[in-house]
Amino acid sequence: MAADLVPAPLSPAKIRLLRAENPKPRARDFAALHGISEAALVAAFVGHGTTRIDATVDLLFPLIGTLGDVMALTRNSSCVHERRGSYTPFHGGAHAAMVTGDEIDMRMFPAHWVHGFAVEENSPEGAKRSLQIFDAHGDAVHKVHLKPESDHLAFITLVETLRVAEQSDTVATTPRAAPEGPRADPARADDLRAEWGQMTDTHQFLKLVRRLKMNRLGANRVVGSPFALPLETGAVTAALHAAADGKVPVMIFVGNQGCIQIHGGPIEKVVPMGPWINVMDPRFNLHLRADHIAEVWLVTKPTQRGDAVSVEAFDADGELIVQIFGYRKNTGPEAWQALTATLPRLAVEVMA
Known part of the structure; x- marks a missing residue:
């Protein structure tokens, strides 16, 4: 493993056990509590309802557009933005891409779309399906949550189409750079x-x-x-x-x-x-x-x-x-x- 890659400090089996014992915290909070990246938490469930998928923006977004009405979620460490709608129209690009719908309006920077997962979880309300994308540091870049009104058959097709050969339940990440802070002259x-x-x-x-x-x-x-x-x-x-x-x-x-x-x-x-x-x-x-x-x-x-x-x-x-x-x-x-x-x-x- 390259020197700049950092494995999760807990095994996937240990992560699953800890999560079963403590299912209520949000994924980001649970990961921080245990000193792992959120990507490592999601990867630990590969083969247990989670599938690794290709996170290439130009491949992923046309298929997200087939899911119909879903919830788009983008966040940083202080703010969460959730918007219902459909992912059309999509405009691809190697360095920047866009969705410019009346409801879902996004700008994507593909270099940071590194680790992709399709997640299926059981809940009292039924199966919860989502797509979750993480950057090289294991931080969430974007998530798509299906709703009852979404096209769940299209989700299955998406997973079959974008499933990658390597279905590892671990993820190696690179350290985050320190915040730049205000820079002025x-x-x-x-x-x-x-x-x-x-x-x-x-x-x-x-x-x-x-x-x-x-x-x-x-x-x-x-x-x-x-x-x-x-x-x-x-x-x-x-x-x-x-x-x-x-x-x-x-x-x-x-x-x-x-x-x-x-x-x-x-x-x-x-x-x-x-x-x-x-x-x-x-x-x-x-x-x-x-x-x-x-x-x-x-x-x-x-x-x-x-x-x-x-x-x-x-x-x-x-x-x-x-x-x-x-x-x-x-x-x-x-x-x-x-x-x-x-x-x-x-x-x-x-x-x-």
């Missing part, structure tokens, strides 16, 4: 402001800050008003409540290295529960650890269609948790911009 603040003001599309942003040897949070800290204003950490919760109460449609982006999942449209029911703030709508759920939010920024990017205004939350390591934009399809920006103007500002700007 205050000496180039004037260059940043000048180029920021000349943007015509939000997709130009990351290329801009990388060229100036910064990252998203570092650039926010340096660029200053009117492009980035620091908000209180409660501003995300306030924005969700205000969007629901005012019936202001939004776009909510949650992602990880391999996948970004987007909700576009109204939200209705915002429910706090302990440290979590939740959106609990029939077709969309969001679960956000509000206590993980260390910085929030109100960010304005010029585009050809007018300013794109977002609320962006970061954790203590400088990692992006969630972004909220105004919904721009068939609606104007005025309601969202009026909403963001009411969000609580920090009295003193954070500086790099």
